[in-house]
Amino acid sequence: MRQEFFTRERLAVSLLFLMNGFVIGSWAPKVPDFARNLDLSESELGLMILVLGLGSLTCMPLAGAQIARFGSRTVTLACAVVFLPTLLLLTLAPSIPLAGLAIFLFGGFMGAMDVSMNANAVETERQMGRSIMSSCHAFWSLGGLIGASIGGPLLATYGSTVQSLVATVLAGVMLLAAWPITLRDQPHPDAEHRKARLPMTPLPWLLGIVALFCMVPEGAVLDWGALYMRDELMGSVATSSYAYAGFSLTMALMRFAGDIVRDRLGAVTTTRICAVIAMAGTALAGFAVEPWMAVIGFAVMGIGISNLVPIAFSAAGNLPGMASGVGLSVVSSMGYAGILVAPSLIGFVAQHSSLALVFRCLPLLLLVALLLSGLARHADRPQS
Template sequence: MDNPMNVAQGVRRGFLPKSRVAVSLLFLMNGFVVGCWAPKIPDFAERLELTKFQLGLMILVFGLGSLTLMPIAGAQIAKHGSHVVSRATAACVLPILLALTVAPNIVTGAIALFLFGGFIGAMDVAMNANAVAVEKSMRRAIMSSCHAFWSLGGLIGSGLGGFVIAKLGVLGHAQLATVLTLVFLVIAWPMILADPPHPDEKKEKTRLPMTPLPWLLGLMALFSMVPEGAVLDWGALYLRQEMNASVALSGFGFAAFSLTMAIMRFAGDLVRDKLGGVKTLRVCTLFAIAGMLIAALAPNAELAIVGFAFCGIGISNMVPIAFSAAGNVPGLKAGIGLSVVTTMGYSGMLVAPSAIGFAAEHVGFSAVFMALPVLLVVVLIFSKLARYADGISGGGH
C-alpha cells in the first residue's frame, strides 16, 4: 500500500504516545471552542437583533468560511506537513470567541463568523491528517478516540457554557474559554508529530481526484454529519419552541448527544478492531436512524433528549470511519483523500443547518428531523466502502 505518511521509521518509540496525546489535545481544543460557541448563539442573535432567517444566513457564513479555507489547508499540508498547518490554524482559532463576543454589528459579526468557520475547518483538516499520520506510525486505529476528544471538548464547552455565562457574563465566558484554549495548545504544541511534507502531493492537489471512491466516501461523511449539525445548531431551539422545554433542559439536547458520542468514540477503535469498519458502520447507522426518529416523534422534551443520545451513539463512529477510509484510498495521497472527504463532510455540518432553519420556518423541526434518516439510509447502502478504513491496522482483522 502506498504509504506517504508512514513516519514509523526513525521515530523513537517513546515519542509515539506523546504524538497521540498532542493530536488528542488538538481535537479536544477544536471541539471545546465549537462547544463554547453553542450556548453563545442566543446572545449573539439577540445582540445583533437577528431573526431566525438571518441567524440561518449567519450559520451559512460560518460554513462558507470552512469550505473556503479547508481546501487551502489540504494544499498547505501537502507543502509543509500537517504539524505546521495544525499549529498555525490552532493559533488563529485562539482570539475568535472574543471577536464574536465584542462584534458590534452584523457586518463585523459576519466577518468574525467567516473566520471562525474558516480556521476551525482548516484546523480540522490538519488535525485529521495528523491523526492519520499518528495512526500509521503506531500501526493501529486511533481516529475514533481522537474524535471522542472532539466530542468531549464539545461536551465541556456546551455543558459549562450556560453556567459560566450566567456567572461571569458573555465577555467573562469568552475570556475564560480563550485562556483554557491557550492552555490546551501550549501543552500540545511541542509534542505534535512532525510528518514530512509531500511535494508530489502538492502538484496532484491542483487537480481533483478522478476516481469516484473519495467522492463516495465524502458523500457518506456529508450524510453522516448533516444530523450532527442539525442537533448542534437547532436541537436546543427544537426543545424550547416545539417541546416547551426550560432554558436549562433545552441545553441537554446537544450535551446528551455529545456525551454518548464521546463514550462510544472512546470505545470505537476497540469495536472497529473487533468487528471491522463495515460492520461497525452498519450498526452505528441503525442506531442513528432510530435516535433521530425517536427525537422527531417524541411527545416531550425528555424523550427527545433520549433520542438525541441514541443519535450520538450512532453518529459517533460513522465519521471517523469515513475519515480513516479517506486516508487509505489505494493510489491516492492521504492528504488529498482527506481534503475531499473532510470538505464534503463538514459542508454537511456547516452549511446544511442553515437550510434546516429555513425548512423549519415552514414545516417545524419535528418534520425536518423525521426526514434526516433518509440520508442515513444512503450511508447504509454504501457501507461496504468502510473496508478501506481497516487499512491502517496492519492486517489485524
C-alpha cells in the same frame, strides 16, 4: 509498525482536538451576547452564522492543499495559532462589517484546523498501527462540553470579554502542551504536489456523501430536537433539553469506545452496525408519541452516529494514490456543508409539514451511508 496503546503523539493530537472543540464550545454561549452587542435581528444573525460556515468551506480545501506540501504538523499548528485569537476578535468587533470579517476568519481557521488535525490523526494512526480517530473526535466533543459548561457561568458573572480571555488562555495552554510532541510527518512536496489537485476519482466524493448524510441528522438534533419535543410532543422546557443532551452524551461515550470496537470488528462491520443503530434511533425519535420515547431515540441515534464520521475521515485520509489532506478536505467540506444547509432546509420542510416527518425521513440518508459502507475498508490498515 509498532502497536502501542498510547504515545506522546496521540496525546498531542488529542489535545489539539480538545482545544478546537473547547474554543467552539466557548463560542456557543456567546451567540446571544454577540447578537445583542451588534443589535442583530434573527435574520441578520442567521446570515452571520452562514458567513461562519462559508469561512469553513472556503478554507478547508486550502488547508488540504497545504498539508500535501508542508505536512499535517506544520499546517495544524499554524492554523491553531491563527485560530486562537479569533474568539477575542468576535467579542471586540465594534461594527457589523468587522464582525462579519471576524466570524469569517473564525469559521475559516476553525475549518482549516479541523482538516489538518484530522490528517495528523491519520498519520498518528499509521505510526501507532491502531485506530485513534474515534477517540480524537471524542476529545473534540469533550472540549465542546467543557467550553460551553464554563463559558456560561463566566459570561453571567464577569462578562463576555473576560470569558473570551479565559477561554483563549486555556486554549493556549492546550496548544503549548501539544506543540513539542505533535507528530512530525515528513511530506514529499515533489511527489505530493501532483496529488494535491482536485481529485477526479469518485472515492473521496462518495465518502463525502457518507459524511454529509451522517452530519445532517446530527445537525437536525442540535438545531431542532428540543423544538420538536416541545412543540409536537408537548414536552416541558426541561425535558426538551434532554434531546441533544442524550444524543451528545452517548455519542461522546461511544467515540471513546469506538476505536477498540473498530480494531476488533473492522471498519466496514463497525460502519454497518452503527448505521443500523442510527437508523433505528432516528426512526424511534420520529415516530415517538411521548417525550421520553424521543429522548431514548436520540440517545440511540447518538450511539449509531458516533463513529460513522470518524471512520469516514480515516478512510478519506488513507485513500490510495491521494495525499491525505486532499481526501480529508473533500470529506470535511461536504460533511460540514450538511451542517450548514440542514437547518434552513429542515425549517422549510417543517414549516410545510412537521418536524416529526423530518426525523422519520432522516433514516433514508443513513441508509445511503449503509449502502456505501464498503468504502470504510480504506480506514483499515494492513496488519504488519
